Amino acid sequence: MSLPLKGRTAIVTGAGRGLGRAEALELARLGASVVVNDYGQPGRDGSGAASVVPAEEVAAEIRAAGGRAAAHSGDVGDHEQARALVEFAVEQFGPLDILVNNAGILRDRMVFSMSEDEWDSVIRVHLKGHFNTTRCAAAHWRDRVKAAGGPVYGRIVNTSSEAFLAGSAGQPNYAAAKGGIVGLTTSTAHALAKYGVTANAICPRARTRMTEDVFTGAERPPEGLDPLAPEHVAPLVGYLASPAAAQVNGQLLVVHGGMVAIVERPRVGARFDTKQDAFTYEELDALLTPHYAQRPRGETFAAVEVLGLRHTAADR
Numbered sequence: 001m002s003l004p005l006k007g008r009t010a011i012v013t014g015a016g017r018g019l020g021r022a023e024a025l026e027l028a029r030l031g032a033s034v035v036v037n038d039y040g041q042p043g044r045d046g047s048g049a050a051s052v053v054p055a056e057e058v059a060a061e062i063r064a065a066g067g068r069a070a071a072h073s074g075d076v077g078d079h080e081q082a083r084a085l086v087e088f089a090v091e092q093f094g095p096l097d098i099l100v101n102n103a104g105i106l107r108d109r110m111v112f113s114m115s116e117d118e119w120d121s122v123i124r125v126h127l128k129g130h131f132n133t134t135r136c137a138a139a140h141w142r143d144r145v146k147a148a149g150g151p152v153y154g155r156i157v158n159t160s161s162e163a164f165l166a167g168s169a170g171q172p173n174y175a176a177a178k179g180g181i182v183g184l185t186t187s188t189a190h191a192l193a194k195y196g197v198t199a200n201a202i203c204p205r206a207r208t209r210m211t212e213d214v215f216t217g218a219e220r221p222p223e224g225l226d227p228l229a230p231e232h233v234a235p236l237v238g239y240l241a242s243p244a245a246a247q248v249n250g251q252l253l254v255v256h257g258g259m260v261a262i263v264e265r266p267r268v269g270a271r272f273d274t275k276q277d278a279f280t281y282e283e284l285d286a287l288l289t290p291h292y293a294q295r296p297r298g299e300t301f302a303a304v305e306v307l308g309l310r311h312t313a314a315d316r
């Protein structure tokens, strides 16, 4: 088989464990030289001392399998460290081709109990972390387009979540960050299309440190591949990073356990126009109240019934 990512330089953030590790291994298997980034803190809430060990272990695993990889232990939530990550990739392996934003932490709490720090830290690592690397990679690609006088090769794969699609009740910080990542993805897709760069987002589901208390009802099978293994997600990231996906841009895909679902863009379900110069309260009441009365109580914009999210959060 010819390797679709041969000669490509890739970054995978948060690749010292879980989904990012599987994605880094898959990109390397497909021929890419991979910078394995991970801040390496022991706590899934971002607590504890940073460590280069998780990133180094995955980079070593890739090299042992015959691939090319280098470890980087920067914090993607820090703009300068994200810049250094992109520069490191270029120094190690040449011009950047692929950016997989995956790093993340979890600090679940009901909205009425959530602290400012719980909110800020999750937004920082996920949403700002995605922005930081995207900003630096996008500038790198734009500079190369200017120098080359034509489009370059660029692929961004971002990590959203069904928690955004479902409006996960105990994860206001996380759901907001993951929704923001979809907005960042579509904006970036529009901005960079002319440079030859695509940006897409996935909503993965897998048994990892982050979800160790989520999929408790779905035990690992005694043999064979776990339906919740991160290895079910990684091939889609490889595909989105490849030349074959040149036409795939600004998309959102749910992926887990042998399934890929393309999420349609939001559609306008109903539209109302005022019969006057401007809406009044009375006219809105006359139009919207009967409309909403026909819908199941509690139904929201979220698609929880379609995607069957398993997330629960203790009411603490």
Ligand code: NAD
Binding pocket: 013, 014, 015, 016, 017, 018, 019, 020, 037, 038, 039, 040, 041, 044, 046, 054, 074, 075, 076, 077, 102, 103, 104, 105, 125, 129, 159, 160, 161, 162, 163, 203, 204, 205, 206, 207, 208, 209, 210, 211
């Ligand atoms: P994980 O905890 O196993 O891995 C996340 C990795 O990110 C860790 O190795 C951690 O050290 C690293 N990280 C955390 N903060 C960082 C920072 N500031 N800079 C660099 N690295 C940092 O979790 P996972 O399940 O593999 O999650 C990966 C991504 O997938 C996350 O964005 C998560 O929100 C998303 N996701 C996971 C699931 C799932 O079912 N596992 C579902 C939806 C979305």
